[in-house]
Amino acid sequence: MARRVVTGVASSGKSVFVSDGPAEILGENVLPPPGTVSVWGADLVPPVPSDGVTDRHARYFPPAGGYRVIVAELPPGTADPLASHSQELIESALPGFTTDARWDDGGTGMHSTKTIDIGLVLDGSVHLELDSGEITELRAGDWYVQNGTRHAWHNRSDRPCRLAIFFVGAAGH
Numbered sequence: 495m496a497r498r499v500v501t502g503v504a505s506s507g508k509s510v511f512v513s514d515g516p517a518e519i520l521g522e523n524v525l526p527p528p529g530t531v532s533v534w535g536a537d538l539v540p541p542v543p544s545d546g547v548t549d550r551h552a553r554y555f556p557p558a559g560g561y562r563v564i565v566a567e568l569p570p571g572t573a574d575p576l577a578s579h580s581q582e583l584i585e586s587a588l589p590g591f592t593t594d595a596r597w598d599d600g601g602t603g604m605h606s607t608k609t610i611d612i613g614l615v616l617d618g619s620v621h622l623e624l625d626s627g628e629i630t631e632l633r634a635g636d637w638y639v640q641n642g643t644r645h646a647w648h649n650r651s652d653r654p655c656r657l658a659i660f661f662v663g664a665a666g667h
Contacts, residue, residue: 512546602605
């Protein structure tokens with residue numbers, strides 16, 4: 495279980511630890527174990543200093559001006575995340591995952607979101623495919639910036655790939 499330590503400002507004006515414990519796990523019943531770790535997020539631009547209490551966002555992807563920070567694990571093999579479970583099950587576990595993104599039919603995994611995604615490959619490797627047909631392999635230590643473009647992820651290795659991803663909600667399509 496991932497540990498999350500959060501700081502904030504007390505009424506005294508001094509910095510304090512607000513919480514220290516496990517981060518929330520999203521999609522435990524539809525994503526491969528351990529699910530997606532929800533590190534932090536908000537639907538609005540946050541003020542600072544802050545009391546350290548997170549905005550309880552209801553949707554997987556942030557709206558314009560919002561953000562999410564997650565750690566996701568992609569299992570070996572290429573799979574469309576929508577193919578392994580019903581859309582209703584995915585939506586109940588990860589509200590907005592299927593409806594706030596534009597997914598291609600046919601199990602390709604190709605999709606786009608109204609977000610700028612800034613990611614770091616923590617462990618393993620993954621292929622990022624664009625709808626132009628271009629593909630590049632990302633390895634541990636590689637960063638990527640995904641500017642709302644249509645793309646698909648393919649883990650062609652024999653071990654999981656772990657990614658830290660910062661989604662920034664943007665205006666668009």
